[in-house]
Amino acid sequence: MSDTVYTRSGVRLRKHSETEGNLNWLFLPGGPGIGSESLVELADCLDVPGSIWLVDLPGDGSNRQAPGAPADPFSCWPHAVVEAAQALPNVVFAGHSTGGMYLLATPELEEHIVGMVLLDTAPDASWHPRFVEMTMAHPLPEVTAATLIYEADRRDENIAAIAVASTEWNFAPAGLARGRDLLSRMPYNSAAVDWSEDNFDHVYAARWWPRTIPTLVIAGGDDRIVWQGGWDAERFRTPNVAYVTVEGGGHFPWIENPSAVRDTFGKFGRSVLAFVQA
Template sequence: MTETKFTRSGVRLRRHSERPGGLNWLLLPGGPGIGSESLEELAAALEVPGAIWLVDLPGDGSNRSPPGAPADVFDVWPTVVVEAAQAVPDPVFVGHSTGGMYLLATPELAPHLKGLALLDTAPDASWHPRYVEMALASPLPEVEAAMAVYEADRCDANITAITVASAPWNFTPAGLQAGRELLARMPYNSAAVDWSDAHFDHVYAARWWPADIPILRLAGAQDRIVWQGGWDAPRYCTPNVIERAIPGAGHFPWIENPDAVRAAFADFSRRLVG
């Protein structure tokens, strides 16, 4: 990372890389509780004009005690994403999974963005019961064992075991080993998990849909985590949307098929600067 900056409320932006061009790509992780380190392979795969930044909300991932953060960091979730958009010129927000949901829950972003990319995310909370159904229909004994350990000792280290055990839900067989390695090295934050579960995950619904900026909506064709059917509503089928299903990929599609993800972002970039 070549540069780190914090917003007034403690959002952290770390510049991953930079190419010629004036855009600033803000990569916001899913989870919640997982750090933007989960997007490092995505950042490395992209060949887009401008700078790529990894973004962590205050209290998320490894951004534990950032300067300027309120005493209760979750008081500013998720609207604090606006501060990240204001921190750089010509921002393009890229939200993965729950990160994309935080963006769509924050209409205050509207006047600030040059573009919006939504990766393996959903327009409302209807994805969640389908995820639960999938997990019940395809049980992983390792997840159940790790969950029991976590319930007895709700420490961050025990979240790692749950997440790594859930890798077969998140990745295709071809990407499983790389996926386990990715999930094993992530920082996790149980407080962020608990906040989102109590205040966001089950009641979320998109509060805005931009029609005047380019949108990339992308997901792994074999994503088992976040159901993509909610996007069929006419509200979201606007002419400014580029839609891509990434073949042979799960919930982190840049792991199994980085070439297709790179190509989708190339198309998106051309629309942004064209």
């Protein structure tokens, strides 16, 4: 199989690495609009059985004019994640931030995966007003200035400036330098941001919850972007789910504490293998 796979609607899967094992780990980025390049450092730090793939929906990040994509690439969002899961066997689907929300908004996914990881994400849109409150309590003048420029000229370069200016919201102090570097070299796609803002971010609620497959909910202990309190509801505390808080981690906790993230994924990978082999 090629190291790059496109589904019928233009979802792009790029193989990052491969080790012994028959699992396929699919990593869907947050944002949206930032692209799976934002997960390279995460993939680099992991030691999991099988292959790691970086996934981009059509029209997201750098996946523009994907073969097979409809004229309006967002018309297949977010349910095109099912196509990604169908493209490979023994899929463990991991979604970061909004990416995890897209997974939970797609109940058809359950029958096509053997494990799921939710990184710094939430079960419904109640995280968003809390995020707004945080930005008001901890204003960043550079973000305000960059936002004004973007609103007057909605180019991708200008939305990139907003992302870089928001570094202090996304990363704990120990990760600021690496975090700023990460955000400064990402591909940004304002059309994807607009689609999610208009159609998803404020109305999202999980449409399914895994009943049997191993599931990992992991988040940085200092994540200021996505509030984690929504997971306290009893319906999410099922026996197949592990909850892990990464000490010192921000919204991209593998930047501040890669060893903890690596260890957590390693343990989870073993539980998925046991599930598959049972």
